[in-house]
Amino acid sequence: MSRDASELAQCLARNAETVCRHYLSAGRREGGYWLVGDVRNTAGRSMFVRLKETPKGPAGKWTDAATGEHGDLLDVIRESCGLIDFKDVADEARSFLSLPHPEPEPERTRTAKARVPTGSPEAARRLFAMSQSIERTRVETYLRNRGITALHGTGSLRFHPGCYYRPDDDAPTETWPAMIASVTDLSGHLSGAHRTWLDPEGFSEATLGKAPIDTPRRAMGDLLGNAVRFGVPGEVMAAGEGIETILSLRCVLPDMAMAAALSANHLAAILFPQTLRRLYIVRDNDAAGDGARNTLIERADAVGIEAIVLSPRLSDFNEDLRLIGIDALRAGARVQLAPQDVARFMARAA
Helix, strand or coil, rough: CCCCHHHHHHHCCCHHHHHHHHHCCCCCEEEEECEEECCCCCCCEEEEEEECEEEEEECEEEEEECCCHHHHHHHHHHHCCCCHHHHHHHHHHHHHHCCCCCCCCCHHHHCCCCCCCCCCHHHHHHHCCEEEEEECCCCHHHHHHCCCCCCCCCCEEEEEEEEECCCCCCCCCCCEEEEECCCCCCCCEEEEEEEEECCCHHHHCCCCCEEECCEEEEEEECCCCCCCEEECCCCEEEEECHHHHHHHHHHHCCCCCCCCCCHHHHHHHCCCCCCCCEEEEEEECCCHHHHHHHHHHHHHCCCCEEEECCCCCCCCCHHHHHCCCCHHHCCCCHHHCHHHHHHHHHCCCC
């Protein structure tokens, strides 16, 4: 280990429990150890981090009993943050420790990726890349608790076990599990990401599974005109605001391409694929939803696209799904579809 790495590891070890609470938030302290599922911050108990120096070894050393992996707290930072180059790991460690940075290396010796602005499209791409499939994670549980069982074609959704959250610029950074959604343009290029922080304690009617924080949903990157997409649009697609709203409608229209624009304002500005001939506007039952509907109808009409509004009985289609059931949601959607689309898109769910 280089001198720089050794000094950083020692500094981190003197703050071992704080490091674990920050980077291994899915775990918990038990006695003189921090227990967690693995070094990538998965829930569980197979990995243990020594929090204080003992006759058995120094603080900060960890071992995963399930895999045999072991290391120090620099390894924890590297794996939990999805970093590759040591310079990125060291920068993250210094930022955490509030240490001064060393003099910059000459340009010819730099191999690490440049830091990217917070909230930028590149930051969104890195966040999505370091997240994992939703299968058998809190994201899958969260969606199923909201009545959403049709999870085919949801590659635009991923799970992050410890996504950063800061209530405001002056508040300390927290970590919560989160659903990460990729926001893409019409060519499929990832331009942003949307985060839904989740309650690690599970589902409740008060929060519907979202974390008990002030703003459990936030987006980053270039959003205007773009969307979280499910399926490849052809001549027909549906567009609405929320991810859960769109996924609820997919439970009864499993073969229709859909897009979640993430807000009423962004829904009103969503870009139309060149192939599109009929647009279903999935409105939320409020004033903002009405405004997005009216704007989209005007925009679609101006370019010769047929616009059809799909309206929920309650506030949105996820509330319909949860409170009045999938059969009522299917019946309500059926009577609002163009007749040819009933056979084309509802056949499998009928």
